[in-house]
Amino acid sequence: MDRKAxxxxxxxxxxxxxxxxxxxxxxxxxAGELGANPIEAVxxxxxVWGLRxxxxxxxxxPAARILRQPRLIRFRRTVGLFAFSxxxxxxxxxxxxxQFFDWAAIGKDILKRPYITIGMAAFLLLxxxxxxxxxxxxxxxxxxxxxxLHQLIYLIVPMGVVHYYLLVKADHRPPLIYGGIVAALxxxxxxxxxxxx
Amino acid sequence: MLIRQGGDLTENxxxxxxxxxxxxxxxxxxxxxxxxxAAGPASAxxxxxxxxxxxxxxxxxxxxxxxxxxxxxxxxxxxxxxxxNAGALTTSPWTVKIDxxxxxxxxxxxxxxxRGNTLQERIYRLRCVEGWSMVIPWLGVPLxxxxxxxxxxxxxxxxxxxxxxxxxxxxxxxxxxxxxxxREGLRMDEAMNPLTIMxxxxxxxxxxxxxxxxxxxxxxxxxxxxxIKSIVRISFTEKQPPTAWNRxxxxxxxxxxxxxxxxxxxxxxxxTERRIGEFRRRPTLMFNGYGxxxxxxxxxxxxxKFF
Ligand code: HEM
Numbered sequence: 001m002d003r004k005a006x007x008x009x010x011x012x013x014x015x016x017x018x019x020x021x022x023x024x025x026x027x028x029x030x031a032g033e034l035g036a037n038p039i040e041a042v043x044x045x046x047x048v049w050g051l052r053x054x055x056x057x058x059x060x061x062p063a064a065r066i067l068r069q070p071r072l073i074r075f076r077r078t079v080g081l082f083a084f085s086x087x088x089x090x091x092x093x094x095x096x097x098x099q100f101f102d103w104a105a106i107g108k109d110i111l112k113r114p115y116i117t118i119g120m121a122a123f124l125l126l127x128x129x130x131x132x133x134x135x136x137x138x139x140x141x142x143x144x145x146x147x148x149l150h151q152l153i154y155l156i157v158p159m160g161v162v163h164y165y166l167l168v169k170a171d172h173r174p175p176l177i178y179g180g181i182v183a184a185l186x187x188x189x190x191x192x193x194x195x196x197x
Numbered sequence: 198m199l200i201r202q203g204g205d206l207t208e209n210x211x212x213x214x215x216x217x218x219x220x221x222x223x224x225x226x227x228x229x230x231x232x233x234x235a236a237g238p239a240s241a242x243x244x245x246x247x248x249x250x251x252x253x254x255x256x257x258x259x260x261x262x263x264x265x266x267x268x269x270x271x272x273x274x275x276x277x278x279x280x281x282n283a284g285a286l287t288t289s290p291w292t293v294k295i296d297x298x299x300x301x302x303x304x305x306x307x308x309x310x311x312r313g314n315t316l317q318e319r320i321y322r323l324r325c326v327e328g329w330s331m332v333i334p335w336l337g338v339p340l341x342x343x344x345x346x347x348x349x350x351x352x353x354x355x356x357x358x359x360x361x362x363x364x365x366x367x368x369x370x371x372x373x374x375x376x377x378x379x380r381e382g383l384r385m386d387e388a389m390n391p392l393t394i395m396x397x398x399x400x401x402x403x404x405x406x407x408x409x410x411x412x413x414x415x416x417x418x419x420x421x422x423x424x425i426k427s428i429v430r431i432s433f434t435e436k437q438p439p440t441a442w443n444r445x446x447x448x449x450x451x452x453x454x455x456x457x458x459x460x461x462x463x464x465x466x467x468x469t470e471r472r473i474g475e476f477r478r479r480p481t482l483m484f485n486g487y488g489x490x491x492x493x494x495x496x497x498x499x500x501x502k503f504f
Binding site: 035036037039040098099100102105108109112113114115166167169170171173 | 262265276329372375445461463468471473
């Protein structure tokens with residue numbers, strides 16, 4: 001097998017891994033296995049997978065450095081775009097299915113519910129990152145500005161965690177676990193930057 | 198899993214004048230007539246109740262959903278956890294402690310506590326604070342009928358309730374997600390309101406454990422968390438008693454917690470709700486649609502302040 005074919009297989013595997021939660025969710029929905037409140041279940045699953053993929057995206061460069069596999073970096077864009085897609089679906093389900101395009105109620109939610117306010121802000125910040133994730137954008141913005149823009153992710157992911165923390169009623173352990181992972185991934189960057197400085 | 202058995206007991210439940218709750222005294226070996234309310238954990242026993250004028254004729258939520266989608270943190274925080282974990286709970290024997298401002302405090306066997314009362318079927322809307330709702334055919338007894346025999350004194354202004362605390366069987370209690378035991382409370386007039394019932398069954402059977410076996414409160418004009426489950430203690434108090442969710446987040450959960458579409462929870466709008474099984478949200482009704490029976494109790498009160 002030549003390198004190109006191998007590369008294609010690896011990409012296909014990454015794609016499939018990113019798509020698997022969505023396919024699984026669709027299958028469970030089709031089979032009627034999403035429980036008594038399927039709309040809530042879909043919103044939550046999409047949200048939590050969006051967050052997980054954001055974490056995977058954040059973990060790629062540390063992993064590439066630690067494992068000395070610099071070529072892992074090439075998956076960052078794929079993972080990031082999938083994270084964005086899950087969050088877009090998460091938001092769309094909330095708007096189109098849960099609230100059924102009741103814009104007045106949605107507007108009130110965004111203004112009055114801190115967890116929705118911060119989720120929405122995180123989504124709005126994420127959108128330019130998704131929109132500039134093709135090669136042409138790097139060229140157009142210039143690598144420096146592009147990198148500066150994409151550093152927003154260090155703010156966006158913690159906002160996603162805070163969104164999660166704020167919507168949980170009593171059991172704060174799951175969002176705190178995600179928060180701990182994010183803190184470790186961002187902390188590693190600070191540490192690595194200081195070491196190389 | 199709930200294994201249905203004991204259907205043979207149905208004939209015994211129904212008498213021409215009404216339907217009486219009695220207890221099969223298999224624990225003590227006394228050959229009593231009647232039915233076992235406090236049966237083993239894996240058995241549901243058929244119950245019948247007199248129809249009530251307080252019942253709604255709205256479409257009932259399916260039994261699968263009523264018994265499979267529960268908030269009962271003693272058995273886990275996910276709504277599918279209680280159905281999975283509550284089977285471990287031993288509901289027989291069961292006693293209830295009555296104390297505080299009353300003439301006849303004491304610890305009573307569940308059968309004695311319920312004895313002689315007519316079981317009614319009450320088909321009620323249930324509105325959860327999270328913005329979903331169900332219609333559930335409960336079987337129960339007006340709380341007033343159960344409490345009056347204990348002679349609450351003139352000092353008894355509130356009634357406090359407590360859920361069982363038994364971490365060995367209630368695995369959710371092994372972590373302090375809430376202050377255990379779970380506590381709830383009602384003002385005396387709310388407790389005595391004819392809508393307030395102590396439920397012992399649903400859908401024609403004894404309560405499944407995940408729904409609060411062997412007995413739970415049902416207060417249909419309040420958010421679901423007020424309807425405390427698996428009750429082991431009832432206290433008459435002079436002061437407003439502490440309640441579990443209020444202690445956990447006072448800004449979010451008030452003592453009254455009446456269903457009110459105009460007063461939002463900080464995290465959820467309460468204007469609409471999703472009826473389980475339906476696609477579109479529907480408007481939430483003031484007092485969950487029970488204003489005719491309960492609004493007068495709150496006349497002159499600022500329901501934004503006393504939320
Ligand atoms: C970076 C963006 C976002 C991330 C990472 C994210 C992540 C999450 C997570 C992890 C959950 C909890 C899932 C669970 O309980 O298992 C959640 C729930 C939810 N999110 Fe988001 N979210 C984001 C943006 C948004 C936006 C923009 C909205 C709407 C405007 C939104 C609305 C909701 C709602 C309504 C819930 C469910 C709350 C409930 O069921 O009580 N999210 N989200």
